[in-house]
Amino acid sequence: MFTVSKSMFVNDSTDHEPILNHDHVWEGLVMKAEDATPFVEVMTACRILERGDRFLRREVEVHGHKSQEWVTFFPKHMIVFEPLDGPTRGLIKNEIEEDEQGALAIRFTFTFELAEDETMSEQAYAKRMEDSYTSAVETTLATIRSFVQEGKL
Incomplete structure (x- = not known):
């Protein structure tokens, strides 16, 4: 079993517009849980x-x-995804965090155990997951921003 965790500031210094608040991020994560296709490029349904x-x-x-997946909501804080079948077992957590200065961040944490027939090493799989989900965090925030601009959030 291995864990990969990545946290990114929501409103970092690269001047992303619009600035997102806690409610925007939470509502966006709920929308992602209900229909992830606008958020996750490789998900087709x-x-x-x-x-x-x-x-x-x-x-x-996917592919x-x-x-x-079983999806559990911890309102305004975290959503946990648990695959019920497929090649891996584990959990995916999407958490909203704030630092001491109140800066919003989103943390994606993945804890997985590979299936016995998986030929890739856990280290290689973890690296692939980290790269993939770093992109997913960026895409999630970009999609939430576009929904805010379009008035969907």
Whole structure:
């Protein structure tokens, strides 16, 4: 089992517009949980199968492979994704953080165990995941910003 964690400031010094607040980020993460296709480039389908007050079960399609995920909401703070099938077992966490000065950050944490038949080493897989999910954090923030500009958030 291995863990990869990456935190990025939401409103960094590169003058991203518009400036996002906590509610924008939370609502964007909820939208991503409900339909990740605008946020995750490699995901071609995302369908909700079951919904409760603080959870949903969804079916996603990535690289032509369908799988199911259990999604748990910790309002205004974190969303946890748990793959229910597929080549890996583990958790994906999307957390909203603030530093001592109140600067917003988003942290993606991935804790996985590879399937026994996986030929890639955990270290190589972790590196691939870190690269992929760093891009996913950037894409998520860009998509949230565009939704704010379009009035969807």
